[in-house]
Amino acid sequence: MAKRLYFWLLAAALAAALWPARARGGQPLETETARIVRPRRLELEAGFEHQSSGDGIETAVPLAMAYGISGRLEVLVEPVPFTAIHDRGARSVTGIGDVEITLTSLAIRESGARPAIALAGEAKLPTAKNRRIGSGKADFTLYVIGSKRFGRWDTHLNAGYGFIGAPSGIPVNNVWVVASAAEFHWNERWTLVGEVFGNTAALAEGGDSGTGESQVTPEIGGAETVGALGMRYLESPTVTYTAGLSYDSNGAFLLHPGITLAW
Secondary structure (H helix, E strand, C coil): CHHHHHHEEEEEEHHHCCCCCCCCCCCCCCCCCCCCCCCEEEEEEEECCCEEECCCCEEEEEEEEEEEEECCCCEEECCCCEEEEEECCCEEECCCEEEEEEEEEEEEECCCCEEEEEEEEEHHHHCCCCCCCCCCCCCCEEEEEEEEEEEEEEEEEEEEEECCCCCCCCECCCCEEEEEEEEEECCCCEEEEEEEECCCCCCCCCCCCCCCCCCCCCCCCCCEEEEEEEEEEEEECEEEEEEEEEEEEECCEEEEEEEEEEE
């Protein structure tokens, strides 16, 4: 089933090459935006994530495909075809990651001093086969998203609540999610970005071994805060290069170069 899913996801990515559109360049931000894809447009993002911390090294190849269903509705599919985890003192694991599907609806259009407001629902499908890559359970998160332009600045605020699936034998909490981001359009080609985001603890008290995360399923972790800086370079109307560097409250650095393509 997972092989068929990724076949069709990759086929959709190739189909994007035949669709006339303009690169959106959402990478490297994790913060959601109320600026949805234009109607009947399909866009593709591909990235590479390399995270290092005192616990080890993790790499992943995330993809994202967004389609504008209408002027107020967008669907975003985010598979992770490859993940590798190399923790100290543990056997290395590789495999596919989970798939996230997000449906975003623009509720209020931006006008004058009023920001754009969108509502979103994100479902995480447990396609990862290894418990050290994914929890094996589905999650669902609801978001309220606000976006507002101030001259060269574009700002975004998110507030969300996540319902976390509980793996057998692991106590979990539902989580609150908050995020804020700013984009500075330096000129027609360069954009500088920054964000801060975080969540409350998904792992319930007594469910860890003093490390802040489940030893069986590291995806179920404690409270976390992340700060990130990055840039985008518009090579052409169809190609945008991106790069980002983040640091979290657990002492992990993450480097995320990427490319956004649209035709």
